[in-house]
Amino acid sequence: xxQLNQSPQSMFIQEGEDVSMxxxxxxxxxxxxxxKQDPGEGPVLLIALYKAGELTSNGRLTAxxxxxxxxxxxxxxxxxxxxxxxxxxxxxxDGSQGNLIFGKGTKLSVKP
Amino acid sequence: ETGVTQSPTHLIKTRGQQVTLRCSSQSGHNTVSWxxxxxxxxxxxxxxxxxxxxxxxxxxxxxxxxxxxPNYSSELNVNALELDDSALxxxxxxxxxxxxxxxxxxxxTVV
Numbered sequence: 001x002x003q004l005n006q007s008p009q010s011m012f013i014q015e016g017e018d019v020s021m022x023x024x025x026x027x028x029x030x031x032x033x034x035x036k037q038d039p040g041e042g043p044v045l046l047i048a049l050y051k052a053g054e055l056t057s058n059g060r061l062t063a064x065x066x067x068x069x070x071x072x073x074x075x076x077x078x079x080x081x082x083x084x085x086x087x088x089x090x091x092x093x094d095g096s097q098g099n100l101i102f103g104k105g106t107k108l109s110v111k112p
Numbered sequence: 113e114t115g116v117t118q119s120p121t122h123l124i125k126t127r128g129q130q131v132t133l134r135c136s137s138q139s140g141h142n143t144v145s146w147x148x149x150x151x152x153x154x155x156x157x158x159x160x161x162x163x164x165x166x167x168x169x170x171x172x173x174x175x176x177x178x179x180x181x182p183n184y185s186s187e188l189n190v191n192a193l194e195l196d197d198s199a200l201x202x203x204x205x206x207x208x209x210x211x212x213x214x215x216x217x218x219x220x221t222v223v
Contacts, residue, residue, distance in 0.1 A: 004154075033212075042116075042202050042214030043155070088154050099168055100145075100204075100212065102154030 006089055006103030013079060014111050021087060021106040022073040029091035032065050032072040033100065037086045046087075047074070079110050116205050116215035124221045125193050133188045133218045135203030144186040145212065146178060147202040155202055161186055190220075198222045 006023045013019060023032070031050055035043035047058050049065035049072060056063055062075045072091075076083055086107050090100040117136045125131050137144050143162045147155035157170035161180035175191040184205070190197055198221050204212040 006154075035214075040216070042204075042216045044214070045212070090154075099157045099160075099170060100147075100155070102156070104152075104154050 004089060004091060004101055004103040006106055008106060009104070010107040010109070012109045012111070015079060015081060017079055019076040019079050019083070019108060020073060021089075022071060023089035023091070023103050024071045025091055025101075026070070027091075027093070028069040029093055029101075030069070031092040032063070033090040033092070034061075034063050034072070034074045035088045035090060037088060037105070039085075043088055076108075079108075081110050084108055084110050116203055116213050118201075118203050118215035118218050120218060121216070122219045122221075124223060127193055127195060127222055129193050130189065130191045131193060131220060133190075133201050133203075133220070135186045135188070135205075135215060137184045137186065137203075137205030138213050141205035141207050141213070142184055143206045144180055144184065145204045145206070146186070146188045147204065147214075148172070148197075149200040149202055149217070151199070158188070193222045195222050 004023050004025050033048050034046045037043045047056050047063040052069050053067050054065040060077045086105040088105045089103045092100050116138050119134045145160040146158040149155040158172050159166050160168040164180045177189045179187045200217040200219050202214050202217045204214045206212045
């Protein structure tokens with residue numbers, strides 16, 4: 001079945017540093033989504049990407065939809081303590097009727 | 113605008129029992145999906161409901177079933193609970209297949 005490889009699994013960085021994480025797939029997706037999940041909560045949508053090559057920003061977050069449609073990355077600039085959490089990528093194939101395929105997550109920890 | 117609400121937030125069941133989880137979709141959303149998230153993993157798609165019918169299903173056995181009601185709320189039913197069913201169950205609502213909004217989930221523990 002389809003799988004998403006998300007890396008790194010975890011990161012431990014200094015406040016103010018930039019962060020980069022990515023997802024790769026063996027399958028082609030037509031939508032890439034990036035979510036953040038805090039403990040005890042559901043995932044919250046950060047950025048949605050719908051076109052190959054698309055680069056989208058949301059505040060300090062920037063994500064890109066890879067040109068091959070098989071990968072995506074998320075960058076966080078100037079990290080702050082509230083960026084702590086688990087970040088998930090999710091891909092969807094058009095017509096897959098709701099089937100978002102998630103990566104295993106990147107756990108971000110920030111030193112104050 | 114209300115978000116996605118799920119109930120209960122936590123529950124404990126015994127192996128072999130049956131459980132029903134509930135979800136109220138976000139205002140204006142007509143589609144509901146359910147996901148299972150095991151500890152340390154990403155969510156896995158169980159199924160999706162649109163216009164009160166299941167229109168997509170992941171790799172889950174038939175003992176996982178659901179309903180969608182005319183007000184777009186939904187239920188997830190799991191029969192013959194197994195220990196491996198212990199997980200966070202997430203409901204997500206959307207308008208069609210765009211911009212899924214997740215609830216906070218129901219933490220199910222099977223003992």
